[in-house]
Amino acid sequence: MKKTHWFDLGRIENLKKRGLQHIIIDKTPIALIYKNGEFSATSGECNHEKGPLGKGHMEGDYIVCPWHGWHYHRKTGHARPPNYAACLPRHSVKKSGGHLFVDLTPQNRRSYFPHPPHPLARNITRKPGPIRIAGISATPMSKALKRYSTSEHLLQAALDHARSKFKLETKLIKLRDLRFNHCGGFYSIDEKACTWPCTFSQFDEKDQLGEVYEALVFWADIILIATPIRWGNASSLYYKMAERLNCIENQVLVHNKRLIKNKVAAFIVTGGQDNVQAVAGQMMAFFGQLGFLFPQDPFIGHTRGWAAEDMGNNVEYVRSSRELKQGAGRLVERALAVSRSIHKVKGNNRF
Ligand code: FES
Missing domain, CATH: 3.40.50.360 (Flavodoxin domain)
Structure with a gap:
């Protein structure tokens, strides 16, 4: 079983104010999403060239990287189009005492779409x-x-x-x-x-x-x-x-x-x-x-x-x-x- 490493992100009421945000904890960038009344979190680093995903924007359920527009599903971390095998590390979140916590130990590894170098x-x-x-x-x-x-x-x-x-x-x-x-x-x-x-x-x-x-x-x-x-x-x-x-x-x-x-x-x-x-x-x-x-x-x-x-x-x-x-x-x-x-x-x- 993976060791969890919960980190307190702060008051839920404050975190609800933005749909997507870029948070850096101990040099680990996290993209925090608040949509349809629920929080989710993925790595804040794009698979392509490490663009800061939390500084991008949302298109439906997808985070759009601000650098070149790659899309990732806010919950699964999978890149779009869906046949892309690329996937971001996902992070669990939980609420406690009016605060939101993120587990800095990712649930999955980052995976890349296999392709030959350009x-x-x-x-x-x-x-x-x-x-x-x-x-x-x-x-x-x-x-x-x-x-x-x-x-x-x-x-x-x-x-x-x-x-x-x-x-x-x-x-x-x-x-x-x-x-x-x-x-x-x-x-x-x-x-x-x-x-x-x-x-x-x-x-x-x-x-x-x-x-x-x-x-x-x-x-x-x-x-x-x-x-x-x-x-x-x-x-x-x-x-x-x-x-x-x-x-x-x-x-x-x-x-x-x-x-x-x-x-x-x-x-x-x-x-x-x-x-x-x-x-x-x-x-x-x-x-x-x-x-x-x-x-x-x-x-x-x-x-x-x-x-x-x-x-x-x-x-x-x-x-x-x-x-x-x-x-x-x-x-x-x-x-x-x-x-x-x-x-x-x-x-x-x-x-
Ligand atoms: S760095 Fe994210 S699309 Fe290029």
Whole structure:
């Protein structure tokens, strides 16, 4: 028989005032529920990432975790959907002398839904082979009505140059072709709620940002990001991706773990109007925080200035400019020089 360890939670009349509360006793978090005139108690720690369940809310008979919304039955502790084998430890409660007591010895063990680790949760090791460059195009564009993009044109020129002149492996990711969620802003609740792999990658099998995570964290040695300027900023698609990359940077804060090491980033910024330096500067600040290194002159850009609103001419200018194309090639060469020197410093001369 299990040894009980009853703890006095206080006056029942006071405890009835809240439907769900988070109570910590000797470092043990308890979620205390009062519903339909009865008390129940479960562990206050979510099975997923230890979110504080007592700080969540109730949906019917279920406690909803405040971090990512997992549900647990208030009496059985079973997670929803019901076929989930996951279950919280339950704690007995009793009333005595107008006070409520909780047994700190749980009635059952915590159980988890058995599943293989997420593919992105694997160790980060560089696969052997030549230097690899991933280009990420952030230009938004209607799939139904394909059109020319100045930033993507220069990105493509850079990747072509890397392949033809240096025999590097390249990959082009067009963000507009990926279906992915907006960042859920979990970091704003608690830094530990922003997880690696990203919560959306874990739970939404249709979320396709995994392709970007794979390229940035595992596959590529160099990344080139290309964006148009939209109202003085990078594109909305760029920001949609960037917010989802918070989980990479956040690992340093939460686990002192750098996911990005020995990788180089460079940028291509084009627009009908001005602001190249501000856009590139913002991107450099962000990718620097992620852990990327930069070559000298880490971006190329093109605008014809504030007054140039003859966009058709702008397109023609970029499409036919040999100088811009050569600039894209030279950007690759500068990024490659840094990448090579990093790997030489590491004593790895395979590249
Ligand atoms: S759902 Fe509870 S920690 Fe993620």
